Amino acid sequence: MTAAINLLGGTGTYCAAFSNNVGYRMAFKAIMDYRWIYQIVMVGTVLTGLAGIVALVKLLKGKSGVYRFTMILLIIGTLLGGTQFFASMILRGKATPANVKFFTNVVTLVYFFILGLPGIKDKIDFSNPSDKSETNSAGGLVAFLAGITTLTIFSWAGPSHTFFGENWVFVFETPLVIVGTVLIVGGFLTVLREVLNHLSQKTANQEYKI
Structure with missing residues (x-):
């Protein structure tokens, strides 16, 4: 689910990050001087979303190292989502739908962090397909x-x-x-x-x- 949100959120950032449509430029004029931030976030988020699909497959197949791989992706996704969220709040005064992407990554990251805590981790075998x-x-x-x-x-x-x-x-x-x-x-x-x-x-x- 988080991978899907990242893919949708990443591709949905195209209008703000790369589009030269006059209407979009007028609508997002507040961020025009900082488009490079959104361009980096867009590319990174799409790649993270695609990697998230790979992580899901690894989880289902019980591949070794999948927990660490997933945690790294969630940290990256949270950082990218947070960057867009706070940039939009500062520059535009609103961050929808970037807030959905950001908090989805945060919640999923916290969930997997809890799964890795001592006492819980021992009861979960991520390497078991x-x-x-x-x-x-x-x-x-x-x-x-x-x-x-x-x-x-x-x-x-x-x-x-x-x-x-x-x-x-x-x-x-x-x-x-x-x-x-x-x-x-x-x-x-x-x-x-x-x-x-x-x-x-x-x-x-x-x-x-x-």
């Missing part, structure tokens, strides 16, 4: 949540992208709706399939015992 069913279910759930995040972006990103009475997020309405819908439907069907398989196996085992 999940079985195929668990992997598919987790992937489906992540896709479903990412889809919801994508489809609702018009609401939570709209306030900071509304200029001259127009929500500019709708410029990307078609691709966002398509991607969000595919993620939701695909994620839901994946989880549903695994649930049905589990119930089918459970029923078969009960019949075998009888």
